Amino acid sequence: MKNENESFIQLHEYAKEGKVHYLYFQVAKGRQLFYRKEKKLMLLTERFHFYRRYNIKGIKSVVFYQPPAQPTFYHELINLVVSECVYVRLLYTKLDFLRLANIFGDQCAQKIIASQKAVHVIVSR
Structure with missing residues (x-):
């Protein structure tokens, strides 16, 4: 850069x-x-x-190049975003299953990893 x-x-x-x-x-x-x-x-x-x-x-948007090892960091950083429309991107591979499961739960992580889709949208309120 x-x-x-x-x-x-x-x-x-x-x-x-x-x-x-x-x-x-x-x-x-x-x-x-x-x-x-x-x-x-x-x-x-x-x-x-x-x-x-x-x-x-x-902060207007957050990009994670890998799911954080500490699952609370994901939520902490997202909560720092000041924009009403939160823009978050999380890059992951199948090897990140445990980290995804710690953040989103086992069932959601299994669906994400098993999916053939290139992009997943997770909405939380």
């Missing part, structure tokens, strides 16, 4: 030794830039969310 000059920030838990204060500064700055829409995309690692649990403002 850097090569394409995309406007994005990264929130991750990695900091060099002695640079922890720098990490906190970068996180605060990144969250502010995202909220003010100066950055269009935020890449957030599951591990960062596990350790930090920041309330991130300004």
Whole structure:
């Protein structure tokens, strides 16, 4: 994305030794830039969310490249979306059955994995 000059920030838990204060500064700055829409995309690692649990403002959509290992993360991140029409995409493979089952339940996960459809829509209220 850097090569394409995309406007994005990264929130991750990695900091060099002695640079922890720098990490906190970068996180605060990144969250502010995202909220003010100066950055269009935020890449957030599951591990960062596990350790930090920041309330991130300004989220309009969420894309998971894999179902989260902690099923509560799925719901936590979706609940941060401010838009009335929540846009969530979850990419998965058949190997993600256990993670899907932890999020949606065994029956729903079995139907998703067994289906020949390329796209599934899950509506919750």
